[in-house]
Amino acid sequence: MKIALTGTPGVGKSSVADILEKKGYKILRIKDIVDKFVVGYDEERQSKIVDEEKLDEYIRKIEEKDVLIIEGHLSHLLSVDGVILLRCHPEELKKRLEKKGWDKRKIRENLEAEALDIILQRALEKHKKIWEIDTTSRKVEEIVKEIEEIIKKQPPPNYGKIDYSNWLMENAG
Ligand SMILES: Nc1ncnc2c1ncn2[C@@H]1O[C@H](COP(=O)(O)OP(=O)(O)OP(=O)(O)O)[C@@H](O)[C@H]1O
Numbered sequence: 001m002k003i004a005l006t007g008t009p010g011v012g013k014s015s016v017a018d019i020l021e022k023k024g025y026k027i028l029r030i031k032d033i034v035d036k037f038v039v040g041y042d043e044e045r046q047s048k049i050v051d052e053e054k055l056d057e058y059i060r061k062i063e064e065k066d067v068l069i070i071e072g073h074l075s076h077l078l079s080v081d082g083v084i085l086l087r088c089h090p091e092e093l094k095k096r097l098e099k100k101g102w103d104k105r106k107i108r109e110n111l112e113a114e115a116l117d118i119i120l121q122r123a124l125e126k127h128k129k130i131w132e133i134d135t136t137s138r139k140v141e142e143i144v145k146e147i148e149e150i151i152k153k154q155p156p157p158n159y160g161k162i163d164y165s166n167w168l169m170e171n172a173g
């Protein structure tokens with residue numbers, strides 16, 4: 001079974017994946033394999049352009065009887081059996097991205113994407129089994145526990161309840 005662990009940059013995917021790995025879960029980090037599928041660089045967005053078809057082909061070929069967690073902000077576009085989508089309130093996400101040393105424009109772009117549920121929308125184009133987790137004001141260990149429960153119990157999908165649109169209205173322009 002393949003599970004995507006996705007979310008806007010800075011929501012804490014890698015932090016969560018590190019702990020899951022220590023607990024014995026198999027993790028595939030997209031950043032470790034993505035260079036094989038890069039077809040260009042988007043100067044405007046300061047990000048690699050990835051051949052998503054080819055990346056998905058690679059993922060499809062992996063045979064996994066156990067649980068494989070595929071971590072990265074493209075993982076919801078791939079052929080997985082379920083999607084765990086980490087969310088974070090833009091106000092807190094801003095602090096997390098500043099810690100990464102990102103420039104103002106790139107931070108703003110990602111805060112807007114988070115407030116507009118962009119990743120959820122894209123995930124919904126391909127998947128129904130989506131579990132959203134709000135990581136705002138929560139410890140990484142707590143989030144990991146919730147993810148373990150989801151993987152073990154496969155509860156009904158849970159998404160669409162998180163709403164950061166107030167932030168957008170308060171921070172327009
Ligand atoms: N639950 C949390 N509470 C507070 N800070 C957190 C939490 N999770 C992660 N962080 C911090 O936020 C920053 C971003 O976390 P992390 O690098 O794990 O995000 P990411 O989703 O992997 O981002 P990217 O997509 O850029 O790789 C780090 O400084 C991390 O320590």
Ligand SMILES: [Mg+2]
Nearest residue numbers: 012013014015
């Ligand atoms: Mg990361």
